[in-house]
Amino acid sequence: MITVWxxxxxxxxxxxxVQDPSNLRSLCNVTAIFDESSPMHQLLVHSIIPxxxxxxxxxxxxxxxxxxxxxxxxxxxxxxxxxxxRSASRCNGIVxxxxxxxxxxxxxxxQADNFVRWAYAFHFIRYNYEDDTFEITEEGRELVRAxxxxxxxxxxxxxxxxxxxxxxPPAVRILRLLADEDAHxxxxxxxxxxxxxxxxxxxxxxxxxxxxxxxxxxxxxxxNKMKADWEGSSDxxxxxxxxxxxxxxxxxxxxxxxxxxxxxxxYPVTIGQAYQITAKxxxxxxxxxxKSSYKRLSKNVCFEMLATxxxxxxxxxxxxxxxxxxxxxxxxxxxVSQLVERLAKCGLxxxxxxxxxxxxxxxxxxxxxxxxxxxxxxxDVLNDFLIPTARLEGKSEVETIKxxxxxxxxxxxxxxxxxxxxxxxxxxxxxxxxxxxQLLTEECGxxxxxxxxxxxxxxxxxxxxxxEQVGKENYGIIIxxxxxxxxYSLPISQADEMERYIGENQTRDIRINPNEWxxxxxxxxxEYYYLFVAGHFKGKYQExxxxxxxxxxxxxxxxxxxxxLRIVNDYKAGKLTHEDMKLKIFHY
DNA sequence: TCGGATGAGCGTGGTGATTG
DNA sequence: ACAATCACCACGCTCATCCG
Numbered sequence: 001m002i003t004v005w006x007x008x009x010x011x012x013x014x015x016x017x018v019q020d021p022s023n024l025r026s027l028c029n030v031t032a033i034f035d036e037s038s039p040m041h042q043l044l045v046h047s048i049i050p051x052x053x054x055x056x057x058x059x060x061x062x063x064x065x066x067x068x069x070x071x072x073x074x075x076x077x078x079x080x081x082x083x084x085x086r087s088a089s090r091c092n093g094i095v096x097x098x099x100x101x102x103x104x105x106x107x108x109x110x111q112a113d114n115f116v117r118w119a120y121a122f123h124f125i126r127y128n129y130e131d132d133t134f135e136i137t138e139e140g141r142e143l144v145r146a147x148x149x150x151x152x153x154x155x156x157x158x159x160x161x162x163x164x165x166x167x168x169p170p171a172v173r174i175l176r177l178l179a180d181e182d183a184h185x186x187x188x189x190x191x192x193x194x195x196x197x198x199x200x201x202x203x204x205x206x207x208x209x210x211x212x213x214x215x216x217x218x219x220x221x222x223x224n225k226m227k228a229d230w231e232g233s234s235d236x237x238x239x240x241x242x243x244x245x246x247x248x249x250x251x252x253x254x255x256x257x258x259x260x261x262x263x264x265x266x267y268p269v270t271i272g273q274a275y276q277i278t279a280k281x282x283x284x285x286x287x288x289x290x291k292s293s294y295k296r297l298s299k300n301v302c303f304e305m306l307a308t309x310x311x312x313x314x315x316x317x318x319x320x321x322x323x324x325x326x327x328x329x330x331x332x333x334x335x336v337s338q339l340v341e342r343l344a345k346c347g348l349x350x351x352x353x354x355x356x357x358x359x360x361x362x363x364x365x366x367x368x369x370x371x372x373x374x375x376x377x378x379x380d381v382l383n384d385f386l387i388p389t390a391r392l393e394g395k396s397e398v399e400t401i402k403x404x405x406x407x408x409x410x411x412x413x414x415x416x417x418x419x420x421x422x423x424x425x426x427x428x429x430x431x432x433x434x435x436x437x438q439l440l441t442e443e444c445g446x447x448x449x450x451x452x453x454x455x456x457x458x459x460x461x462x463x464x465x466x467x468e469q470v471g472k473e474n475y476g477i478i479i480x481x482x483x484x485x486x487x488y489s490l491p492i493s494q495a496d497e498m499e500r501y502i503g504e505n506q507t508r509d510i511r512i513n514p515n516e517w518x519x520x521x522x523x524x525x526x527e528y529y530y531l532f533v534a535g536h537f538k539g540k541y542q543e544x545x546x547x548x549x550x551x552x553x554x555x556x557x558x559x560x561x562x563x564x565l566r567i568v569n570d571y572k573a574g575k576l577t578h579e580d581m582k583l584k585i586f587h588y
Numbered sequence: 589t590c591g592g593a594t595g596a597g598c599g600t601g602g603t604g605a606t607t608g
Numbered sequence: 609a610c611a612a613t614c615a616c617c618a619c620g621c622t623c624a625t626c627c628g
Contacts, residue, residue, distance in 0.1 A: 020592050086594055
């Protein structure tokens with residue numbers, strides 16, 4: 001039963017997705033905080049907190065809440081706060097004190113937040129909207145009681161943790177993906193199918209582009225860095241969930257090697273974080289699907305997991321929660337148009353395309369939604385959750401643009417709508433580069449590469465063969481992507497940089513740039529262009545473009561991500577050829 | 589690599605200053 | 609004198625890579 005619940009707060013937290021922790025023993029310990037009879041609780045009250053937390057950081061208050069009955073602990077007391085710089089952090093939260101960190105005897109506030117999320121996602125603790133507190137659930141008490149003498153998990157703990165994992169839809173999602181015949185998937189392959197893909201908070205690196213970048217990178221330390229560091233949030237969620245499942249014996253980590261063809265050579269590239277399901281995993285999955293003689297497990301969903309990042313978070317969460325409510329209540333199935341109608345009655349107007357994408361998203365978070373004759377059915381049993389109704393402001397500009405683009409992108413996967421978020425987030429410039437290159441190479445028939453590294457453009461693409469067949473020249477484009485929050489004005493320094501790349505490509509002298517990035521253009525390419533891609537352009541960008549054109553006798557353009565998406569869509573729809581695109585973009 | 593660790597963007601709410 | 613508004617800033621929340 002999904003209940004609509006009026007609450008005072010307008011400030012909702014992010015629950016349901018867990019980034020950092022993977023130690024199951026620590027999860028048990030965090031749960032034990034909430035059980036006054038547990039050894040962990042006693043230890044916290046009598047030794048850990050008195051020793052670890054200073055008076056000025058709230059030692060007495062933390063002990064006081066632990067001694068209160070009934071035991072309900074507020075988020076603040078559990079998680080504490082961060083210090084600046086973080087290396088000077090002192091312990092000021094109960095969960096911080098409960099887990100040992102890598103460099104300190106306690107963990108940071110962000111890690112503490114994640115442990116709380118984890119315990120909540122597994123339904124070992126419950127959340128009270130009225131006062132922002134948590135308390136233990138019956139499952140939580142069971143888990144605490146199952147504790148054995150030493151650190152190792154007891155059989156009973158493992159069983160309870162497995163049951164909890166199988167009630168957590170994202171974990172089921174990972175298992176389902178791995179349960180396909182012969183599936184052997186990397187964190188990227190899992191990540192791009194997990195959560196509300198293409199939306200802020202659910203980023204995934206395009207593996208195909210990454211593999212090619214890895215293949216052409218020579219320096220081993222660069223390679224290690226890329227392998228260890230380059231991952232999006234969804235990739236990381238997938239990695240962590242797979243890790244939990246591996247520790248529970250449902251999944252096994254097996255590195256996966258790809259043969260990556262570039263021009264005429266093939267390079268082997270291995271991704272270490274890849275997974276396969278085990279026999280035990282298959283059995284567990286049947287358990288959740290209700291196929292076996294076991295009773296089917298019901299799923300824990302919460303309002304907060306339906307969108308995580310700022311922006312239209314509350315709007316999206318509310319829309320998706322209602323969708324889930326309506327589908328779950330329609331045993332005989334419900335159509336998209338009926339859903340639109342029912343949402344409208346709740347004051348949530350939106351297009352049918354958004355509903356279809358939301359349903360895909362709900363499937364991607366691990367819910368078993370099926371469709372037959374254009375009617376949707378929920379095959380899962382959901383545990384109760386609340387839809388807190390507070391402010392219901394309208395959609396923001398970006399969401400409105402996305403909605404409009406959904407209608408326009410008839411031939412292109414809507415996962416690329418995520419580029420609209422990325423284009424305005426400077427923190428994610430690398431993902432914006434990779435994703436843009438993926439758009440051009442995988443969706444738009446160009447050959448090409450993301451280059452990356454210093455003294456190279458962000459990427460290059462070029463045409464091959466196709467143009468020869470119709471008697472046209474092959475052409476190449478030097479690409480520079482710019483993610484800026486308020487639009488991009490193309491400052492002189494950046495224009496100069498592009499001019500330098502154009503010059504390097506014209507002279508092609510190893511003495512001028514020893515990395516010879518231009519070699520990545522194919523052999524038959526005879527004319528060159530350059531392109532800036534950003535969310536949108538502002539200021540005197542056109543003057544800079546004209547200046548480069550004039551200085552280097554070459555044509556270039558600045559194209560917004562919206563325009564680019566439309567162009568790629570038209571290409572896929574067969575309305576534009578590469579030759580048409582060239583004329584449209586560069587000859588205006 | 590693993591299992592956190594870190595700096596940062598963004599929003600919010602408090603504070604004192606400024607305005608009507 | 610006084611309430612309303614504003615500019616500023618510290619702080620909390622939440623990433624998205626980073627890293628010992």
